[in-house]
Amino acid sequence: MAAAINAVRANCRKVICIGRNYADHIKELNNARPKQPFFFLKPPSSILLPNAGPVLQPRGVIMHYEVELGLVMGKQVKDLDPADTEGAVRAIDSYILAIDMTARNVQDEAKRKGLPWSIAKGFDTFLPISGVIPKSRIPDPHDAELWLSVNGEVRQKDSTGLMLFRIPRQLADISSVMTLEPGDIVLTGTPKGVGKVGAGDVMKAGLSVGGRAIEEAGIEVP
């Protein structure tokens, strides 16, 4: 299992993250609701493997967690038809759970100044991931429950059924801009409840399907 997730990091050439994909999360950050999926990149160097230590808080940075369902791509995808649900599912090799760590104050300043988000999203360790979740464990990626706790207190807990843009639409829009390659990771957006963490806080996250926890999806970041 460790070997499998190490391979995910080693084979990853881009991480594409969907922004503002859950309505209640858009409200909590006072953002505008997008008319189409938008996305940004995190560098593969930001991936934090399981049991690889804590998220490192850069000096002066306010760090927010965002738990997200991740797709590990198994096929090249280009100009996918948004109606091609089966094509989208076929292109996915496996799933991961991930925390899209965000330097919120850096991001707020970037937004204000019209600057890119890459720094706010791209620090080393800013992408803790779970083990590899075999595809068979999640029969319907729009019917799973994500949760994240800080120091034992649940902060995010919502169904992936609340996504504004479903996975085929996400892959269609991404792949109309940039070809998805095997090994690429897509993060599908975060539900409400994002917030601050700092040194000493313990984040845990998980995913359940039909009320049953998926063992491989567990994340614990000291």
Added chain:
Amino acid sequence: MAAAINAVRANCRKVICIGRNYADHIKELNNARPKQPFFFLKPPSSILLPNAGPVLQPRGVIMHYEVELGLVMGKQVKDLDPADTEGAVRAIDSYILAIDMTARNVQDEAKRKGLPWSIAKGFDTFLPISGVIPKSRIPDPHDAELWLSVNGEVRQKDSTGLMLFRIPRQLADISSVMTLEPGDIVLTGTPKGVGKVGAGDVMKAGLSVGGRAIEEAGIEVP
């Protein structure tokens, strides 16, 4: 030579681009002069190898060229000291010339709305590159001349000596955020003269040192 540049694309896990690094280019786009280098990511999937065809103009997109000196990293770099000029040079494996194609209208809208630049910068074919330029060909990367022409008319032609932030400072700032890995590409910014190109326009670009053209640096995009 083709094998070498194919390997550059195959081994690239992130492309980090410095923005606003030449004073006259900042003026021409009415941008603010940054107090420190800022940067953004292009996906490796945007790389267009030599002789791999034209840049593809997405529908509704105003495309701008930006010629830039690129560094292909040979070593892992983390928290480089900006004063460590030798360390910076040692970390570079080789150079490339590159055109940072930009969907300028998409970028302008992103800036206005505080959205990420990844789409504006990340389309397939939006990163034409030259062949691999051996390090020995550019004894001082701050003393080379870049040029770019459209349909035979020179549009950009300036010395890399005009960079506001030199390469050691760029690598220091990038690596204080994200670890640079072997194979990563750093684009060092574009001089003045950026502008529009469209279907049918032929872009050529090159680099000279001490008045002599470097053969490997030639780019021609039909």
